[in-house]
Amino acid sequence: MKKDSFYIKHIRPLIKHKVFTLILLFIAMVIMFTLWSAIQGGRFFKISTFKNILNSLVISAFLTIGAGCLLISGNIDLAQSAIGAFGGMVLATAVKSWGLPWYLGIVIGLVLCAAFGSLNALLVTKFRFPAFIGTLAMASMARGLMYLFSSIGNKGLAANIAFNNAPLSFIGAGSIGPIPLGIIIMLVFFIIYGIIISKSRFGLKVTLIGGNPVAASLAGINSTAITYILFINSAVLGGIAGVFNTARLGQGALLALQTNQFTGITAAILGGISFGGGAGGMGGAFIGLLILNTFQIGMGVVGVNPFWVNVFSGVLLLVALAFDFIAQRRSRSVLKAY
Amino acid sequence: MRKETFVRRLLRDKASPLLGVLIVLTIITMILSSGILHGEQISALFTKGFMSSGNLLSVFYNLVIQCLMLCGISMILIGGNIDLSVAGQAALSTMVFGWFCKNTSMAWPLALVITLAMAVCFGLINTFLVNKLKFPPFIATIGMASVYRGLCNVITTGNNIQISRATFITIGNTSIAGILPATFVFALLLIIIYQFVLSKTTFGRTIYMAGGNPNAARLSGIKLNKVRLILFINNSILAAIGGLLWSAQIKMASPTAIISAAPDMRVISAAILGGVSFIGGSGNIVGAFIALLLLNVFDNMLKVLNVQSYWNVFATGFLLAVALIIDYINVERRRKSLLLNR
Numbered sequence: 207m208k209k210d211s212f213y214i215k216h217i218r219p220l221i222k223h224k225v226f227t228l229i230l231l232f233i234a235m236v237i238m239f240t241l242w243s244a245i246q247g248g249r250f251f252k253i254s255t256f257k258n259i260l261n262s263l264v265i266s267a268f269l270t271i272g273a274g275c276l277l278i279s280g281n282i283d284l285a286q287s288a289i290g291a292f293g294g295m296v297l298a299t300a301v302k303s304w305g306l307p308w309y310l311g312i313v314i315g316l317v318l319c320a321a322f323g324s325l326n327a328l329l330v331t332k333f334r335f336p337a338f339i340g341t342l343a344m345a346s347m348a349r350g351l352m353y354l355f356s357s358i359g360n361k362g363l364a365a366n367i368a369f370n371n372a373p374l375s376f377i378g379a380g381s382i383g384p385i386p387l388g389i390i391i392m393l394v395f396f397i398i399y400g401i402i403i404s405k406s407r408f409g410l411k412v413t414l415i416g417g418n419p420v421a422a423s424l425a426g427i428n429s430t431a432i433t434y435i436l437f438i439n440s441a442v443l444g445g446i447a448g449v450f451n452t453a454r455l456g457q458g459a460l461l462a463l464q465t466n467q468f469t470g471i472t473a474a475i476l477g478g479i480s481f482g483g484g485a486g487g488m489g490g491a492f493i494g495l496l497i498l499n500t501f502q503i504g505m506g507v508v509g510v511n512p513f514w515v516n517v518f519s520g521v522l523l524l525v526a527l528a529f530d531f532i533a534q535r536r537s538r539s540v541l542k543a544y
Numbered sequence: 545m546r547k548e549t550f551v552r553r554l555l556r557d558k559a560s561p562l563l564g565v566l567i568v569l570t571i572i573t574m575i576l577s578s579g580i581l582h583g584e585q586i587s588a589l590f591t592k593g594f595m596s597s598g599n600l601l602s603v604f605y606n607l608v609i610q611c612l613m614l615c616g617i618s619m620i621l622i623g624g625n626i627d628l629s630v631a632g633q634a635a636l637s638t639m640v641f642g643w644f645c646k647n648t649s650m651a652w653p654l655a656l657v658i659t660l661a662m663a664v665c666f667g668l669i670n671t672f673l674v675n676k677l678k679f680p681p682f683i684a685t686i687g688m689a690s691v692y693r694g695l696c697n698v699i700t701t702g703n704n705i706q707i708s709r710a711t712f713i714t715i716g717n718t719s720i721a722g723i724l725p726a727t728f729v730f731a732l733l734l735i736i737i738y739q740f741v742l743s744k745t746t747f748g749r750t751i752y753m754a755g756g757n758p759n760a761a762r763l764s765g766i767k768l769n770k771v772r773l774i775l776f777i778n779n780s781i782l783a784a785i786g787g788l789l790w791s792a793q794i795k796m797a798s799p800t801a802i803i804s805a806a807p808d809m810r811v812i813s814a815a816i817l818g819g820v821s822f823i824g825g826s827g828n829i830v831g832a833f834i835a836l837l838l839l840n841v842f843d844n845m846l847k848v849l850n851v852q853s854y855w856n857v858f859a860t861g862f863l864l865a866v867a868l869i870i871d872y873i874n875v876e877r878r879r880k881s882l883l884l885n886r
Binding site for chain 2: 329333334335336338339340342343344345346347348349350351352353354357362364468472475481511513514515516517518519520521523524527528
């Protein structure tokens with residue numbers, strides 16, 4: 207009897223939790239790749255592989271956190287990666303063309319990103335743009351301004367800006383002890399945001415706005431202010447991703463984060479943040495991101511043709527959604543049985 | 545009497561400010577690009593720069609695939625769904641068509657039929673994911689987009705396929721008076737037909753209802769899944785035809801050309817700019833078409849005026865934002881006047 211109640215109290219909610227299915231999926235994936243590479247005579251299951259995986263998700267992690275918080279509140283930001291690329295380019299311009307120290311470059315970049323974010327929020331709250339289309343417009347403007355910045359030190363021609371800066375290359379590729387700096391920062395961010403979203407009053411408000419905006423406004427929550435905070439947060443996190451990208455490459459690249467427009471959103475939704483808002487957390491988003499990247503790196507380790515990897519990652523996304531669907535249907539049928 | 549109400553309705557329509565902006569923008573472009581400010585003849589207004597036959601032809605050629613996608617996407621948006629995989633579908637369709645044309649000796653209409661049959665399958669897959677597995681359309685179609693794009697590259701390891709079927713290429717490159725491509729006329733016809741279906745038939749009204757209030761629609765006996773099925777399949781076929789016409793114009797099947805041109809994002813922007821609601825239930829195709837013209841004329845203006853390409857990227861977004869703000873001001877004014885009347 208006692209055992210039973212412990213099961214009901216602690217184990218069952220754990221199993222029922224959305225994140226649990228995702229962790230199972232992740233474990234299944236690791237086992238699959240381990241066996242697959244063993245057949246081919248290689249090794250997938252080693253520390254360096256996981257280090258690679260974590261390293262590869264640093265940049266998209268910041269995008270995922272920002273996009274995830276916004277999605278929970280029922281909004282969406284398609285400009286995030288473009289704003290991030292812009293921030294990275296500002297950093298490169300500041301360091302190379304203006305000769306500013308690296309920390310000032312980062313601050314200027316992130317402040318400009320925040321300005322873009324507040325503009326996004328202004329369009330969505332004051333002018334009531336659909337977030338999808340308003341941020342799409344901002345994405346295009348941010349990319350254009352990025353080209354403009356890149357042309358400052360280049361006689362008016364848009365081009366990549368390469369620079370040499372020891373602290374920045376340490377941020378990009380350095381490590382504290384055996385662990386790369388980027389991974390540490392990323393994990394700290396995930397933990398802080400995870401606590402904010404699931405444990406604080408602010409996180410509760412964010413979830414409520416996403417789940418039921420009318421009830422939220424009746425309960426006296428200032429949704430405009432929160433929307434501002436979340437859009438600025440998303441843009442600044444995009445900017446941090448851009449800074450990391452610039453620091454890693456050693457140059458402000460014109461094509462920076464070009465393929466990342468949907469990365470953050472995809473990972474967040476894969477990790478159980480609902481698209482309409484009102485549900486999900488950072489733990490799930492992290493696992494979602496982990497699954498996406500493990501898959502891609504695993505495919506590389508077992509030597510699948512990169513053209514197929516693209517196909518398979520689409521299929522993976524759908525499979526993960528199917529898992530989610532099955533879990534939901536099970537919980538619905540349980541409800542019906544009651 | 546009837547005529548007056550028609551004019552009044554036109555003025556009240558959401559698309560009419562857009563039409564005004566379009567006309568003004570076109571005239572400005574004509575004046576600036578023809579060089580009459582720098583001592584050219586007045587007649588240059590219609591022969592040089594924007595209005596030169598070569599430039600108009602390129603504008604219309606670019607519009608064909610977008611118009612076809614516009615019909616499909618607008619219907620889907622009005623019905624309360626979204627499809628982000630259209631560019632992928634168009635690219636994969638052209639690849640399949642190109643593959644059959646190159647590696648088999650079958651007549652190209654047969655290859656066309658096979659391609660269209662495959663497009664129907666794309667639509668079925670998308671519908672299956674949304675209808676049966678209850679995936680959000682947004683994320684399901686992003687997933688499928690990645691699958692379609694990946695498959696394009698798998699077919700030819702990332703290369704383009706030359707298409708050398710004479711009749712097929714002729715269809716893509718025939719033009720009336722050297723200005724108006726036959727394919728564009730076809731696209732215009734489709735827009736008229738789809739607008740008619742949308743506003744004058746029972747099925748069209750069903751789409752509005754399904755998008756505007758799905759619960760009410762379901763309770764009044766509309767089969768939402770069936771509506772979605774028809775819309776997705778229709779969209780896939782249109783995307784495939786659009787892709788094929790594009791490949792007929794450039795004489796090869798090139799997925800990268802289609803995907804990097806990103807016609808899908810432009811079409812979705814145009815639809816929403818033209819008054820199609822993103823969550824469904826309102827808007828029409830003609831309004832979306834005017835917005836599409838506006839975006840393309842603007843793009844072309846920057847090109848014929850030799851503006852640096854990065855300003856082009858910036859200005860496209862800026863224009864979109866300005867248009868949305870104008871729309872907002874309009875809506876506000878109308879709401880205030882309604883309140884006063886009360």
